[in-house]
Amino acid sequence: MTQMTQLQSAPMPSAATRLDFLPIAVFAAFAVAPFLASSSGAEGYVLSLLTRVMIFGLAAMSLDLILGYGAMVSFGHAAFFGIGAYAVGILASHGVEDAIIQVPVALAASALFAALTGAVSLRTKGVYFIMITLAFAQMLYFLASSLAAYGGDDGLTLPSRSLVAGSGFLDNDFALYGATLACLLGAYMVSRSIVGSRFGRVLRGTKENAIRMEAIGFQPFHFQLATYVISGMMAGLAGCLLANQAEFVSPAFMTWQRSGELIFMVVLGGLGSLHGAIIGAAAFILLEEFLPEIVHAATFFLNDDLRSRLTENWQMVFGPILILIVLFARGGIMGVLRRGSHG
Amino acid sequence: MASSLLELRSLQKAYGAIRVTDNVNLSVRPGELHAIIGPNGAGKTTLIHQISGILSPDSGQILFDGEDVTHLPMHQRVRRGLARSFQITSILPAFSALENVALAVQARSGSSFRFFGKVAQESSLNEAAMEYLNVVGLGPRARVMAGLLSHGEKRQLELAVGLATQPKLLLLDEPLAGTGHEESLRVIETLKQLKNRITIMLIEHDMDAVFSLADRVSVLVYGRVIATDTPEGIRANEEVRAAYLGEEEIA
Numbered sequence: 016m017t018q019m020t021q022l023q024s025a026p027m028p029s030a031a032t033r034l035d036f037l038p039i040a041v042f043a044a045f046a047v048a049p050f051l052a053s054s055s056g057a058e059g060y061v062l063s064l065l066t067r068v069m070i071f072g073l074a075a076m077s078l079d080l081i082l083g084y085g086a087m088v089s090f091g092h093a094a095f096f097g098i099g100a101y102a103v104g105i106l107a108s109h110g111v112e113d114a115i116i117q118v119p120v121a122l123a124a125s126a127l128f129a130a131l132t133g134a135v136s137l138r139t140k141g142v143y144f145i146m147i148t149l150a151f152a153q154m155l156y157f158l159a160s161s162l163a164a165y166g167g168d169d170g171l172t173l174p175s176r177s178l179v180a181g182s183g184f185l186d187n188d189f190a191l192y193g194a195t196l197a198c199l200l201g202a203y204m205v206s207r208s209i210v211g212s213r214f215g216r217v218l219r220g221t222k223e224n225a226i227r228m229e230a231i232g233f234q235p236f237h238f239q240l241a242t243y244v245i246s247g248m249m250a251g252l253a254g255c256l257l258a259n260q261a262e263f264v265s266p267a268f269m270t271w272q273r274s275g276e277l278i279f280m281v282v283l284g285g286l287g288s289l290h291g292a293i294i295g296a297a298a299f300i301l302l303e304e305f306l307p308e309i310v311h312a313a314t315f316f317l318n319d320d321l322r323s324r325l326t327e328n329w330q331m332v333f334g335p336i337l338i339l340i341v342l343f344a345r346g347g348i349m350g351v352l353r354r355g356s357h358g
Numbered sequence: 359m360a361s362s363l364l365e366l367r368s369l370q371k372a373y374g375a376i377r378v379t380d381n382v383n384l385s386v387r388p389g390e391l392h393a394i395i396g397p398n399g400a401g402k403t404t405l406i407h408q409i410s411g412i413l414s415p416d417s418g419q420i421l422f423d424g425e426d427v428t429h430l431p432m433h434q435r436v437r438r439g440l441a442r443s444f445q446i447t448s449i450l451p452a453f454s455a456l457e458n459v460a461l462a463v464q465a466r467s468g469s470s471f472r473f474f475g476k477v478a479q480e481s482s483l484n485e486a487a488m489e490y491l492n493v494v495g496l497g498p499r500a501r502v503m504a505g506l507l508s509h510g511e512k513r514q515l516e517l518a519v520g521l522a523t524q525p526k527l528l529l530l531d532e533p534l535a536g537t538g539h540e541e542s543l544r545v546i547e548t549l550k551q552l553k554n555r556i557t558i559m560l561i562e563h564d565m566d567a568v569f570s571l572a573d574r575v576s577v578l579v580y581g582r583v584i585a586t587d588t589p590e591g592i593r594a595n596e597e598v599r600a601a602y603l604g605e606e607e608i609a
Contacts, residue, residue, distance in 0.1 A: 223450040232436035232465040
């Protein structure tokens, strides 16, 4: 078939090709950053900040998998953060400090929670799905708060970071950074493969038109549930990393505000591109981190009293900035980049 | 094997006091193009929803290929060879025309629980999809986003998707609805080619199309089948004329 050969060699839309370098650039930046950090003089601070960026990037990307590709708006994704973190914290408090046991337990627990809650939640749609995922996450939050043996509301401090096959190399901030980057890259490549696979095409089709998918012989529920489980496991992995980064675990990891922040990161970066969610998470966390200083610098013309009050209440500026970005940058940061590369 | 591919036995469906499907008995023979006509509100779409599995009947039986499918979910009926198109165009707008069809090919060729390997480059899926697009005359538009196709092209695409599920019976719910004159001629031409290959149940308002395509016609009025006959027999039927009086002229 001559038509077919033409078809396969047909070039992709040009904007897509020009943005193909973006994920490579993102990961290259993460790879180079620690070397720059060591020359910055505030090495520990920069490393821990960027480790957090990658951890939240991993969680946001996992959310993008169900939200951006599967159209499942989960408002309880932080629950998986909590499951991953508590798996590390609880096991460590019983003397099981090796990641070789902690991580599989965290992944299995996340998968189980996702399968059970997903099987129930996916029977609902739209706003009901949002509310039911929120309800399940709140259940887990209150459960964690009531675990007196593991610190209850106050959470628990890890005796040390996880060992890896008996070695304590994660105590080094560079090593933890590298391990986090490896997890993020691995999860990205798995996710990228999934969305381009047979499975991913059914998932994307279901997002577009579920009835149509049934009419050609698919049962969307199975595909959505499987995606929900995969996504939950990735977020659980992010939870393991977060516990290690903070060397502390608390119910605050899984508040509904945290779930909301994750949705915000995905929307901020742009739905349905995977690396967009990572960029969104980076933008969110860096903005949160540096906005007080930016506000302070940008208000030089005000008197000292007003200026310090504004800097203290930087969230007053943070909120409106986020709203403006969502309003005027449709498609998030990825949307802006796409339009830019068209022009 | 049964002499009819699809058989409806005493099918009943009511919304409150309104009987939308009233004791419908109908059989579609293998190889024929069986049209269902009737005035607006006669319950044609409700009937097709019950056959395809979107709605379930209150009572009665649906036999497909000798098997009782009355309580099977839609996706299982599709896998048994019962495909449908929708009255309101139902495609995946952000997918290319080729991908819309390739997805239907994928549904019946191997497991879709495969997480690795680029599906867009599976040539067996793409080649089969391309053939179905050529059958309906959309080959040159394969790479176009389905949402950007003209209304008539979308209807052709629906036909291609329906065909790609390799049905024994294709249920077509007003494939000409909303198409322009030129477009409807093209769809009718496609249907003429298809009718020799598969069994089709056609619901259509366009009487010219129905009488030029159908082997047999059933007339549905207020949920009841008042006549099933050849096109000529239907034209001559007094009861049918009465039902259509003031509605529209038959042929």
